[in-house]
Amino acid sequence: MKILLIGEYSRLHNSLKEGLLSLGHDVTILGFNDGFKAYPVDFPLVKKWDSGLLKKVKLAVLQLTGFDLTSYFTYRQFCKNQAYFQGFDVVQLINENSFYCDYRYETKILNYLFRHNTKVFLLSCGDDYVHVNYNFNHPDNPSIVQPYLAGKIADKAFSNVLKFRTPSFKKLHHFIQEKCSGVIASDLDYHLPWQNQPKYLGLIPNPINLDKLDYIPMEIDDTIEIFHGINRESYFKKGNDFFEKALTIIQEKYPEKVTITVTENVPYAEYINRYNRSHIILDQLYGHDQGYNALEAMAKGKVVFTNASALFAKHYDLNERVAVNALSDVDYLVAELSALIENPEMIMAIGKNARTFIEREHHYKKIAEKYLNTWSK
Incomplete structure (x- = not known):
C-alpha cells in the first residue's frame, strides 16, 4: 500500500x-x-x-x-x-x-x-x-x-x-x-x-516504536531522580505550575533523598535521552489518556505523572497501576510523590507495569x- x-x-x-x-x-x-x-x-x-x-x-x-x-x-x-x-x-x-x-x-x-x-x-x-x-x-x-x-x-x-x-x-x-x-x-x-x-x-x-526505546530496569541507590521537562509555550496547558510548586515542597521535604532535574524547550532527540537516569517523570495534567512523551517514558520503565484517569483504567481493563494520574492539586501531587519516595518498591512495580502495558497496547x-x-x- x-x-x-x-x-x-x-x-x-x-x-x-x-x-x-x-x-x-x-x-x-x-x-x-x-x-x-x-x-x-x-x-x-x-x-x-x-x-x-x-x-x-x-x-x-x-x-x-x-x-x-x-x-x-x-x-x-x-x-x-x-x-x-x-x-x-x-x-x-x-x-x-x-x-x-x-x-x-x-x-x-x-x-x-x-x-x-x-x-x-x-x-x-x-x-x-x-x-x-x-x-x-x-x-x-x-x-x-x-x-x-x-x-x-x-x-x-x-x-x-x-x-x-x-x-x-x-x-x-x-x-x-x-x-x-x-x-x-x-x-x-x-x-x-x-x-x-x-x-x-x-x-x-x-x-510506540519499542525497538528504539530500551526498557531500563531501575536501580535505586541513595536518591530518587525526578525529571521535569518544560515546554514554555504550553506551560499552563500541561499543568507545569502545579508540578513546580509540588517539586519545591518535595525538595524541602526530602533534601537528601531526591535529585530533581528540570529542562526547557529541549529538541526531541536530546529530550528522549535526558531522563534515562530518572525514576519519576512529571509529564502533564488535564486529560484521561497519555500523550507521546508519557508513553515513551513508560516504555522505558519510568513512573510517569500524567493523564491516567479511572476512565482510562476502565477502557484498558487495568488492575494494576501503570502510571500516576496527575491532578491539578499540589497537595495531592506532593502526597503521591512522597509515597513513592518513601516506598521505592512502588517505583519498581509501576515502572515494570508501564513497560508491559506499552508492549501490550501500543506496540x-x-x-x-x-x-x-x-x-x-
Whole structure:
C-alpha cells in the first residue's frame, strides 16, 4: 500500500511510518517538523514570515487586506512538489488544520489531495472543531480548556485552540467531513468528543516504536531522580505550575533523598535521552489518556505523572497501576510523590507495569496493522 502521512505531532506519524515500513508498505511524511522538537519529515514545510520584522509586515498586510502571506507561502511550497503528493492509496491528515493555513489556502491544498488520491482520513490527535467545542461545552471534563477558563492563559496564547471555534474553521471542519473517508482518534481524550460523529471510525492507540526505546530496569541507590521537562509555550496547558510548586515542597521535604532535574524547550532527540537516569517523570495534567512523551517514558520503565484517569483504567481493563494520574492539586501531587519516595518498591512495580502495558497496547507494529485494517474497510 502507498501511504502519505501529513503533519507531525510528538513523533506519532514517524512511529506509525516505521510500523508500516516494517510490514512492507511505502510511506511518505509531508509537513512541518513541530518547531524546536525537530521531528524528521520527508517533505518538510517551513513557516514563512512568521517571526521578527517580517511577521509584523505580515500582520499589517493581514489587518489591512485580509490576505495571509504565511498561508500563501505554505501553499506555494506545496505546489512546488505537488506531483509527489498524488496516487496514494491512503492519505492521513494529522489535524483539521494540518498545513496551518487559512480557509482559502487550506482548502486549495486539501482539494488537490482529495482529487488525486484514493482515500483521505482525518486523525484527531490534537485540537480540532469537535474536540475543542466538546471541551468548552463540558468544562468539568479534564482538558486544556480548564486552565484557560481559570484565567491562566491569555486569548493570544490560546489562539491555536480558539481558532477552531470561529466560523471559518467550522466551515473547514464541514468541508473535510464531507470529503474524507473517516476519522480516527489517537486516545480517549479525542475519542470522547468524536464517538457520536457520523464518520468516526474508532480509537487506535498511539504507536510506540519499542525497538528504539530500551526498557531500563531501575536501580535505586541513595536518591530518587525526578525529571521535569518544560515546554514554555504550553506551560499552563500541561499543568507545569502545579508540578513546580509540588517539586519545591518535595525538595524541602526530602533534601537528601531526591535529585530533581528540570529542562526547557529541549529538541526531541536530546529530550528522549535526558531522563534515562530518572525514576519519576512529571509529564502533564488535564486529560484521561497519555500523550507521546508519557508513553515513551513508560516504555522505558519510568513512573510517569500524567493523564491516567479511572476512565482510562476502565477502557484498558487495568488492575494494576501503570502510571500516576496527575491532578491539578499540589497537595495531592506532593502526597503521591512522597509515597513513592518513601516506598521505592512502588517505583519498581509501576515502572515494570508501564513497560508491559506499552508492549501490550501500543506496540508500533500492532498499531500499524490496526490502521491498515481500518483504512481498508
